[in-house]
């Protein structure tokens with residue numbers, strides 16, 4: 623693999639994911655959240671100062687800390703494995719072989735190539751083998767993986783793999799329809815376009831089942 627700036631620019635601009643696993647270092651959680659906030663605060667201070675901003679201005683004074691806390695506790699809070707939603711499931715034999723669809727789950731994520739928002743909807747489905755999860759669990763799983771520096775395809779795969787694990791079945795699918803602010807607000811500035819990704823596991827690879835799922839969700843992204 624070629625590792626030069628031009629190549630990395632190309633990967634970023636084309637939003638190519640290099641792996642389905644979030645590329646974290648082994649020492650990612652060796653320091654505490656408070657220590658991370660302290661370090662990032664200094665980094666944000668440095669960025670704004672380099673840009674020529676006057677950080678003694680009342681409006682800017684609190685920005686470095688505010689951004690640091692937001693990164694660690696909120697928008698990138700899903701990096702920490704401890705934050706993963708617990709996977710309580712229920713037995714429900716009446717749901718056996720039935721397709722359950724939860725559509726229009728709100729997705730707020732961050733493009734890891736530009737650190738700008740990805741905003742959209744996820745539609746998740748599974749065919750129960752007798753095990754079901756609470757609907758809010760699907761929201762929480764989407765939100766957990768969304769709160770990372772992300773690539774939409776990777777987010778999609780991570781949601782499906784997690785639900786497959788929790789439900790003990792391959793029959794899980796997820797479609798995400800989202801706007802990337804790095805595309806909508808800068809670069810090509812295409813405000814209308816959205817990106818659709820899909821991951822179909824097990825029976826959802828079959829045309830008939832996939833069709834049924836897509837008919838249920840009838841894509842219509844609104845904000």
Ligand SMILES: [Zn+2]
Pocket residue numbers: 634637733734735736737738802804805
């Ligand atoms: Zn981007």
